[in-house]
Amino acid sequence: MRIVAPCWRPSIEGENSGRGDVAGRVDGLLWYKDSGRHVNGDFSMAVIQANNVLEDHSRLDSGPLSSLDSGPQGTFVGIYDGHGGPEASRFVNSRLFDNLKKFTSENQGMSEDVITKAFLATEDEFLSLVKKQWLSKPQIASAGSCCLVGIICSGLLYIANAGDSRVVLGRLEKAFSEVKAVQLSSEHNANFESVREELRMLHPDDPQIVVLKHKVWRVKGIIQVSRSIGDAYLKNAEFNREPLLPKFRLDEPFHKPILKAEPSVLVQRLHPEDQFLIFASDGLWENLSNQEAVDIVNNSPRNGIARKLVKAALQEAAKKREMRYSDLKKIERGVRRHFHDDITVVVLFLDYSLISRNSNRGPSLSIIAGGGVFANGST
Structure with a gap:
């Protein structure tokens, strides 16, 4: 912990923009911000580290979604689940939101096209970085990253996903007085038949585009996700050679990208029945079903709810290994990865009275998980 603590220590600029824990707190390998306000309601965030180096990165931004004073206001959530190292997820966390604001300004509004452009621009920037650093x-x-983005703007909800993180909506079914789970994101994982079919259609001349290894479907027998930012070795053949590690190198050449960075985008209007959104990396969903997560949020106090979801996932992970949760908590990072993945959770509660105003304005807020709270526009 003497090594990891400096990476987690939060820094604060501006005014006290959260409630209760202000910039978030650290408890061993856990970082959490139990409660805060975004322009459309309350929120809660938590991250648990399992890898030697944290590969999950995330942020929440509330306020301006463009660089223009007259531009749209809203809430942005980004969950970036890295693989092959933290470089891609860390890079995306620092660049994607800025690119989104740039294209929102240029297009004078939010749209599916703006979000896709932000993803692809971030991809181009990271691949340029790979090229610069290739020799050293x-x-x-x-290194690559799954990317899940949610945006609330002008009464609309935009969900963009590349990879296998997931967002689930808790929606009140008035006829039954129950809150039902509605999965909003499309996952790009080769274990889904629809994803394998898409890959075969995109690569008709490659019979080995998906391979079943140890009962798990993988793209080229290497990676489960079919979309990501990064993973340059599967997008540009110039990086699929020495000195890259042999386990990443393909035997046969390829002439077009094997993985895509373009996200699947959903746009829908929010309604009074829409209660909350749960954004999380796949580490949560490996241990909790959509409805289990929604039930926990619906039946618990808002304060600390993201931390409670993380704990529920860890308890389930311990149960699967026939061990006690208290013993799992004692396991150090690195070794922890054999029991569970890094897990990031952001819960957004939806206040329809605020969402329906459209021109909602308030103090700007930016929280980078584990890295601090930045208020009134200073990031």
């Missing part, structure tokens, strides 16, 4: 740091070519 070739293994960055094997």
